Amino acid sequence: MKFKPVNKIPNMEDISSEIIQKRDNIIYKLGSFLNLYGYDQVETPIIEETELFIRKSGGELSNKLYSFVEPGGNKVSLRPEITSGLVRTANQKISTSKNLRFYYNGPVFRYSSPEEIYANKSRQYTQFGAELFGSKSIHSDAEILSIAIKGLKIIGINNPKICIFNMNIINEILSIFNISDRGRLFLIKNVEDIKILSNKEIIKKAKSIGIIKNNKIEKNMTYSKDSINGFIGRRTKADIINRIKLEENLLDENRFLSALNFVKKMYKISGDPDKSLSKFSKLLDNYDSKFKLLSQYFIDLIEALEMEKINISNIILDFGLSKSISYYNGLIFDIYVNSKAIESIASGGRYDDLNKILGYQNNLPALGFAYNIDEITKLLRSEEKKVSENILKQTKSNNMREIINKVNKDRESGFRSYVEYIE
């Protein structure tokens, strides 16, 4: 039987020994550094029940999962991230300690369809990250951010651009406008579009997905339970009627527009913390004075970062940094290698609600970050390390016993030494 060679599956890479050395060196340095802060290394399985990742991301990662049924019949996926596995570990250990500090590294897998912008990127990544469980203190925010920044310095990245924001701000501000959860999510998810597109275009989009009332197609909704006939499946008549009532309470265009106008101005605020905060205060002039308090978080954070001896001049307070991933509820940040870079090399934030989302009963404040190790490995130049090695060539005439003795002696004295055999 004739077999063809088996090729790699698309977007999976073989990794050369040079890159592995560089990468492992970075990971080693970061691990030793994290250890100084009291972080312990943990590992979680590469395969977990699919449900774990679906819960964590609210479904957002679900089209990127490598899912299959394992031989035992469980629906599983290759992990697309490591945090959710760590939350489980943290829950097992939290009774023994008030604060838990973990770091991890390993491969994660994310499928990207050929139509996406990341179509040509490897679908296996290496992540290195750290998580701090059990604290809500501003100093824990400063600790995680400092570690992310100082860790980069340890491996030779000295002037990164650090963008920070706090998800509580957008959440609380949108509550002024009294808009639905769906509307709120829409405004958070579409930051980039809102910054560049006209209001008209945004409103059109919001209408098309049923966030604001579309008067043209609005029907006279006078349904009662009796008007629902026939087979209904696992839903109930009450489910259907309730949804129709919700539809009636959809946002009107004006309410949505005032929220949109506000976030549009807010998303554009980005720059050094002092200037950003003063712009933000001005924007809040016409609103309830209690929102002025929202700025206080950043003032406290900067102070805590100064205690950690972080160079504040690299920090950009970016009001347009909002992340769509629904579980972030406090500090969020992205770090870039320099002010021009487009792709972040680290990102993280606070996710106090994730524990409940994953099904645990207790509150477990948590925050953390992950480095994109592959990107960092690409950025850093190899450390010039000349490896001296002896290569002994076997020939027909020479004595094999002598050669083997020689290479073994070399190895014992710490030299790399090997034989090229002949057939």
Add this chain to the structure above:
Amino acid sequence: MSNLRLAIPSTGALYEDSINFLQKKNLEINRLNSRKYTANIPSLKNISVLFQRQSDITMELDNDSADIGIVGLDRYFESRLEKGNLEIMDKNLGFGHAKLVIAIPDSWIDVNSMFDLADISLEFRKKGRNMRIATKYPRLVNRFLRTNDVNFIDIVHISGGLEAAPIMGYADIIADITATGTTLKENDLRIIDDGIVIESQAVMICNYASILIDDEKINLFSTLYERVTNKSAKVFVDNIRKYKTL
């Protein structure tokens, strides 16, 4: 030289239409009897016709068990390998028109769009279960649902009549092929307005790696290509040569 292997659907409307289509293109098939799974084309020597299940044809081409195939576009996209060696020769054979659609119980009067359906998957989720969808096209349907934010779903594989799955309780909704929608209506199901996963028709596909194996095969392929499409084969062959070197 080896024969050029042409796979066509062994049963159903697509079988009849494929035979008629080829006949019109002066490629009449000589099948000795209906139980025989191979045939030849007297007007073009060295072609083996293989009758195969439509759902297998794309995979057979990917596995190098056939060189050319007639298949529904839906089946092609469902089964082909990413970055495999398949290419569409003619995307418009003019028969086999059908749509793969998402259909829900007609009584769900609050659901009119995929956006509503995303909401319903959340409604199921809040009750601690996933919405179940029965389909023979798990890959296409999964992708379609995810891109429409319908995330909390379980795909149920059913080989028989899908339309009955919701009433029988195997699934909450279905994604099925329909031409007119009549069968769906008879089973109290309704198509969601923007729930069209793919509009399909019969296409002719080839495995370019297996065709480019030698000049005789390329010549035979070119003759067949020109009869089917009424176009010169040169551009197509030049293109697949480029793909092969990529």
